[in-house]
Amino acid sequence: MSPTDSFNDDINDYNQHSSTGTGYLQQDQPEIDKQQQSKDSVFFRDGVRRIDFVLSYVDEKEGDRKQEEKRKIYEANLVKVGLELETEDKSESDDGKTYFVKIHAPWEVLATYADVLKIKVPFKANDIPDNKEIPMNWLSTPFRLPEHIMHPEPDYFTAPFNKSKSDFYLIDDKDTFFPPSTRNRIVYYILSRCSYVRDECVDRDKKGIKRLLNNGAYTAAFPLHDYFYLSLYRKYYGEKIGIYFAWLGFYTEMLLFAAVVGTLCFVYGLLTYDENEWSKEICREDIGGKIVMCPLCDKKCGYWKLNSTCNSSWQSHLFDNVGTVFFAIFMGIWVTLFLEFWKRRQARLEYEWDLVDFEEEQQQLQLRPEYETKCTNRKLNRITQPYLPITSKCARTCLSGATVIFWISLIIACIIGVIAYRLAVYAAFASIMKDSPTSQLHVVGPYITPQLATSVTASCINFIIIMILNLMYERVAIWITDMEIPKTHLEYENKLTVKMFLFQFVNYYSSCFYVAFFKGKFVGYPGNYAYMFGSKLRNEECDPGGCLIELTTQLVIVMTGKQVWGNIQEALVPWLMNWWGSRKARCHPESLYSRWEQDHDLQPFGQLGLFQEYLEMVIQFGFITLFVASFPLAPLLALFNNIIEVRVDAWKLTTQFRRPVAAKAHSIGAWEEILNGMAVLSVVTNAFIVAFTSDMIPRLVYMYAYQPDGQMNMKGYIDNSLSMFNISAIPLDNRPDDEENPPWFNSSITICRSVVFYFMTKRYFALRVSGLFFFIPYIQISSTSVLLLKLRDFSFFEQLNTSVIS
Incomplete structure (x- = not known):
């Protein structure tokens, strides 16, 4: 039929x-x-x-x-x-x-x-x-x-x-x-x-x-809209929008606990600010002021003294301390608690909202009108329905996949372009700032190093590229999903969700992944530097304080910019459009401006309205889980944003958009599987950040393995953590031009220091093995917490008993 x-x-x-x-x-x-x-x-x-x-x-x-x-x-x-x-x-x-x-x-x-x-x-x-x-x-x-x-x-x-x-x-x-x-x-x-x-x-x-x-x-x-009736969102807008607000409210509640712990870790960094022995050594004139560092780029970068990174070293301690390790472990458990408790809350709502057998109802939903229109072939069986030939379906799927791959490749190309910008502009910043006594530029307060100036400008450019690509790809994603001709509305939403999330994941997180796991890892060493794709641009090195502070900068700019821009798009843009539209529509101000006319002049709540809300929150979820070890205050920023978000969404739905048609939904759909995947990935990324990006492991290795006379302190760590290179062994093509060297540099200086080590040396091997010794137990702790939570769930025992009996 x-x-x-x-x-x-x-x-x-x-x-x-x-x-x-x-x-x-x-x-x-x-x-x-x-x-x-x-x-x-x-x-x-x-x-x-x-x-x-x-x-x-x-x-x-x-x-x-x-x-x-x-x-x-x-x-x-x-x-x-x-x-x-x-x-x-x-x-x-x-x-x-x-x-x-x-x-x-x-x-x-x-x-x-x-x-x-x-x-x-x-x-x-x-x-x-x-x-x-x-x-x-x-x-x-x-x-x-x-x-x-x-x-x-x-x-x-x-x-x-x-x-x-x-x-x-x-x-x-x-x-x-x-x-x-x-x-x-x-x-x-x-x-x-x-x-x-x-x-x-x-x-x-x-x-x-x-x-x-x-x-x-x-x-x-x-x-x-019926403002006299407006009460419970589920009764007014239907279960689909109701489950979104239920999830957003629960997510905001759980964020409070992560925000409190993250703030305490940050406060710990502040309280131990004066106990930071390695930063003191960097800043001391008799230690950091006498350590000559190798140039960070060819020709245009001169030799510099370690104490020029004094400020960045203190800033890095705020986020890279013992509390970071604890917070990374806590977030691995928090994300598991969040997902497991949400499953329980969702099951309870499913029962209270009479959606237990919703799956059976879902199978009875009508085919999409677009599917019925474009699929003229019909199967001759007991239930005559239109269908899409397998050849056409395969061709459309292949074209869709190729389009998604092309756009993801475009993102990667843009990221490579930003990396090239970093390499090229760093030399320019270093040349401009070389006249300052400490190779720094004084800008109304704090000192800005070439590394920080390059990082901030590159992060801002990267954010602008992200926003532009998002606007362009959204239309492309809708077009290729329409081209696939999904059979039902649920299938359409799932296909679009996967395409949009894959793109947004690469778009928002690729730069953070680069800074966290690739920057400073493939630079070579003085005399044998590595270059970007055979060009004359030398790969970036990390600051002596580590790459973590740059990852923090990248995360703050992209995350904060995303949330501010999102609120502008959600609240300000619809309000301005409605104000302008109603202003143009009022030809007869003295006449009655009826309810249907008022609603007609509001913005339409399209098929992607709720989709965009979920996507925004899931991307935020990625920021506070994937890279939270580098920025413990990320949950606090997300909490403040979500407190505003709940109210903005409610205000927007009731006053700025036409009332959407009610729809039923028993869960958050494909987003639940995406959150599960991101939770697993976050455990791995945070373990890698602490083990290989943060300086926490090298400091612990020095304290327990390299400290002379068995003393448990960090004295001498800076001198021990830097490699020594003979300046005469550096090729002429890599040495700075004479005019680029600072006034204090002379021929009596024969040794420069670097944060990189020769590959497979004893020191290199000790750091990598120590990182693995942290990484493996961290994964085990997180996995054990997941198992224990599932064992506490009575339904798990029921499923286990049923499977054994079967």
Whole structure:
């Protein structure tokens, strides 16, 4: 049976059950002049029938009979199904050119389609005692609104609605029995299946409001905002948006604990600021002031003294200390707790929202109209459905994959370009700053080294490139997903989610991965330097204080810039567009600016509206988990952002966007698997950052293995951690020009120092093995925490017993 045949059966079923005539404005209802209505009225002119949906169109072409005919047939079919329509003439609208068709679903229609869609409704009050002993519930209790503010609704036993047994259900008032989300979902179900041609057997695919919107017959279709009813998001917007806010609220609650621990680690760095022995040695004139360092680039970089990095060494200690190791381990456990506790919260919501058997409902959803239109082939079997030939499907999938790979390659090319910028500009900064006594540039307060200047400018350029590529790729991702012709709406969302996330993952995190795991690892050593792809640009070295401070800088700029830009896009841009649109639309300020006109002038909440919200939060989740060992304050920044985000999203949905059609969802969908994957990856990345990027392991190795006379302190660490190279052994092509060397450099200086070591020396081998000794236990601790959490879950034992018995 095709979807069209199914809808025809729905119409016949309605006609068999309906006992009252329906149609356009009924004559027995008194009509009220528009000017006598409240501007926020959500009722027909009779003040009784609620407006469940609104269609709008502009009839600018008087001779366009074709579009007019489509609308006429379509609206007649809507009336035939049982909907009631009332049209506002363009002369009554504020702009003088837009028609509004208001739609009301009477009880008979709602009851019929609630039966068809198997919508669950209450039939008995829940008499099971509420179990207040929820594990770990005390952690989130302080962040929940009290009951006298929330006014929780009573709990009921529910069952799928059966129109023939309506007396079985708790129906106090037929007008309010179905919540607004259910009413507009039923109406949209009808709108998406109703035909707009006379002979439906000839043109089976010419149906649905989406096609009428695409071909311009209607300009908009939306349910109205009802600010008098607005209460629970799930009742108002449906479960799909409700589960998003539930997840965002839970994520924000859990962020508080990570933010507190991260802040304590940062405070520990501040309190131990004066105990930083290695920074003292760097800054001391008799130690760091006498250590001559090898040039960091060829020709244009001169020799320099170690004490020029005094400030960056102190700054690095704030984030690279013993607390960093503890925080990295804590975050490995936190991310596991977050995911496991969310699964429990989601399961509880699934039960409370009657979504336990939602998977069965999902299989009954209609095919996408685009799929039915483009797939003209049909399988001849018991259920005749359109299908896409395997050859066409493979070709479209290959083209889609190739496009994604091309764009990811484009990102990598841009990152390589930024790296080349770092190498080229570093020499310029070093040449400019060489006249300063300490090879630094004084800029209103702190000293800025060539490394810091290069890092900050490169991070800003990288952020701009990220934003530009995001804007371009979003359109490409939608285009290639449409080209694949997904079968259902769920399949469409999953395909788009994978494409967008893969791109955003590479786009946002590639520069951080470069700084964390590649920069300073392939530089060679004086006399045998490594160059970028055979060019004259020498690979970057890390600052003597390590690459961690540069990773922190990169993370702060990209993460903060992403959140600020996201809030501007979410809040400021829609507000400005609505303000400008309403300003242009008000041709007659003295006339009544009705509720449907106000909503019509708002921004449409497109199919990617909620998708973008999830994507923004998941990218943020990556920042606070993948690289959090380099910046313990990242959860705190994310917490502040999310506190604002919850309110901005609520304000935006209720005041700046048209009300979206309610939809059901029992989980956060594909995002859950993405979060699981990122959680596993974060354990590995943080272990690598502490083991191989941070200077924590080299310091511990020195303290326990290289400290003379068994003293447990860091005296002498700086001298021990630097390699020595004979200046005469450095090739002439690598040596700085004479004019680039500082005034204090002379021929009596024969040795320069470097942070790099010869490959496979005893020192190099000791550091790498020590890093592995940290990395492996860290992974084991995180894995054990996952197992213990699963063992605590009673359902795990049930699954285990079931599998053993089977």
